[in-house]
Amino acid sequence: MSSDRTRSAILAAAERLYADRGFGDVTLRDIVAEANVNLAAVNYHFGSKDELIAELFVTRSLATNRERLNELKLAEEQGGGRAPIDAILHALVSPTLRGCLGPDREGSTAARFMIRASIESVPPIRRIKNREVDHLRKFIAAMRRSLPGRDDAELYWGLHFALAMSHHTIREKERLTKLSEGQCDLNDVDAIVDRVVSVSVMALTAGEAPAKKAPARSAIPQGRLTRQDL
Amino acid sequence: MSSDRTRSAILAAAERLYADRGFGDVTLRDIVAEANVNLAAVNYHFGSKDELIAELFVTRSLATNRERLNELKLAEEQGGGRAPIDAILHALVSPTLRGCLGPDREGSTAARFMIRASIESVPPIRRIKNREVDHLRKFIAAMRRSLPGRDDAELYWGLHFALAMSHHTIREKERLTKLSEGQCDLNDVDAIVDRVVSVSVMALTAGEAPAKKAPARSAIPQGRLTRQDL
DNA sequence: GATAGTTTCATACAACTGTTTGAATTGCAA
DNA sequence: TTGCAATTCAAACAGTTGTATGAAACTATC
Incomplete structure (x- = not known):
């Protein structure tokens, strides 16, 4: 028609x-x-105009979520229902980073739209993002299977930081390029994904001996000098 | 008058x-x-309206930058011109997190305004944020003194991730609370600062031997131009 | 080919926006 | 007080916005 x-x-x-x-x-x-x-x-x-924007955003973010879950499912199958933690985090951040970064993606309207949606955040988009919680819970569940014994709070923080790094990289890629005077290569998506994943894994497994033991927080030597507030 | x-x-x-x-x-x-x-x-x-918004934002962000630099200066003085890396990162993220999080800050108009500015990002504010680069370079310089031998790109990534985690925590604090069903305590600012700092330190020092030794890593002689500014 | 349902179109609407104007008012100095 | 500048004010301006309307054009079915 x-x-x-x-x-x-x-x-x-x-x-x-x-x-x-x-x-x-x-x-x-x-x-x-x-x-x-x-x-x-x-x-x-x-x-209405808002429903148009909502449809645009829903379409794109459903596609991303589908990619994520596909990769997660694959990783869990290969691990016998228990994917390694880095594979889980890779499934979480890779589709977004891959979609929005990289040299060829400069011309991708969809990618540029999602970046814009991440930067500007208008009401109809915010409403949709707030329903994303269910989707993220699936990753928390996978992380729980992968790191049994970990406090749930630790898992939430790890997922939160993984999203923080990937979203902030997308959102501020121009500023990071400018700040680093090109020394941070924002086109090497694979390297960025690896970097985000590895830092997230460190955040999740810090202070945890290879053996499973109770979560002992803060593995970082407290060498800081002034701890009092300003 | x-x-x-x-x-x-x-x-x-x-x-x-x-x-x-x-x-x-x-x-x-x-x-x-x-x-x-x-x-x-x-x-x-x-x-104009935009100039009003700009004045609001400039006032608040100047105050934050001042706090950051004060703390950085203090840390460098105590370290004899060379602050430990976690103190530098603490100076970077603590003022913002402390200003925008915490139970009492709920009522602080200034804090809520800055959160809003981080979420919505209107043109006059974006223009100002783009001039923040000079301010961040001072932290890069301090990090370079603290971790000599590190690749500059690594320092930029570390700073970038530190900002990513703190900003994303501020911006998404409600969603993280909801996702974690309250298991992530967004009111314990000290714990959050420590968490962000420790993960950032891990990102910066990963794969680096704990002992303080000369930069045996880079086989290439440091022909890179040294920063002169600041 | 008439009919009913869908889609397009030009146009108007009603409300809201930031900004400007020019006259009134105020405050202060001479 | 007088005079002058700074400030306040009501009112209007000029433009834009998303949305609604009702007629026209199209499409497919009988």
């Missing part, structure tokens, strides 16, 4: 414009001009 | 409203109503 053509033309134009110029700078009139459709078509096909 | 009263009433009202409802939802009319001043006063005293 010609209705589908209009619908997808709007989606494509919106994603491209939002990716390039951000949510704050793009109006429905910009989108319909880019898509060569009538202004009313947006409300006809999507109901 | 009564002009100062108007000016600061606007600043206070704007910070409170932005902190509570976000930049997207607050108009100049909301602000002047809250401040009990005339609408035109904003443009009279600040020139």
Whole structure:
């Protein structure tokens, strides 16, 4: 049907414009001009501007989640239902990093859109992100199987830091390049994934002897001098 | 002068409203109503809405940077010009985390404003953040003194990850609480600072022998240009 | 080929936005 | 007091925004 053509033309134009110029700078009139459709078509096909944005974001983040779970499932199968912790973290961060970083991905509209969504965070997107909890719980469950005996809180912190590093790298990749004057290679995605994973693994297994014992926190020598607040 | 009263009433009202409802939802009319001043006063005293936001953000972030540098200076003095790496990272992340987390800070308008600025990121704030590079270079310089022989790229990555973990913790503190069902205590700021610092130290010193020895790693003679700035 | 349902279109709407204007008011100095 | 500048004020401005409307054009079914 010609209705589908209009619908997808709007989606494509919106994603491209939002990716390039951000949510704050793009109006429905910009989108319909880019898509060569009538202004009313947006409300006809999507109901409202927010629902259009939501559909864009849901589509992309469902794809990412699917990738993550595929990789997790594969790792758990290979480990007999118990994947090594680095494989779990790899499954968590690799799809996002791979999707948003790298030299060729510069031209990927979808990737640039997701970066923009990570930087700007408008209400419809925030609402969706808040429902992501269930998805993350699956990774917590896998981590629990992989590191039995660990405090749950430790697992949450490890997952939290893994996401922190990968999201912050995506969001600030330009600033890190500028700060490091190009010495941090943001195009070598594999190296970045490895780096994020290995730091996350260290965070999760710090102070833990190879044997399983109770969690003894803070493996770092407390050599700091002034501990009092400012 | 009564002009100062108007000016600061606007600043206070704007910070409170932005902190509570976000930049997207607050108009100049909301602000002047809250401040009990005339609408035109904003443009009279600040020139434009963006300049008002910029002034709010600059004030708060200058204060944070000052705190950071004070703590860094203290640590370097105590170490004879060479602070231990964990003290440097502590100086970097502690002021921000301490300012934005913790039980009592719930009521701090300034802290809530900075969290909001981290989540929403409007153009005037982004412009200011991009000038933060010089400030971060001072920490890179301190890290270079603390870990001589380390590749610069490693230092940049370490600093980047430290900021990633602290910013992401601030920005996502509600989601982490919800995900962990309260098992991650976001009120124990000291523990969080320690955690972020210790993971950052691990990231920076991984694969490096604990003993203090000359940089036996780099086979390449250090022909790299040494930083001159700062 | 008439009909019913879907999709497109031009246009209007209603509300809200940041900013400007020019006259009133205030505060202070001479 | 007078005069002058700084400040406040109500009002309007000029533009943009997302959304709604009702007629027109299309499409597929009978």
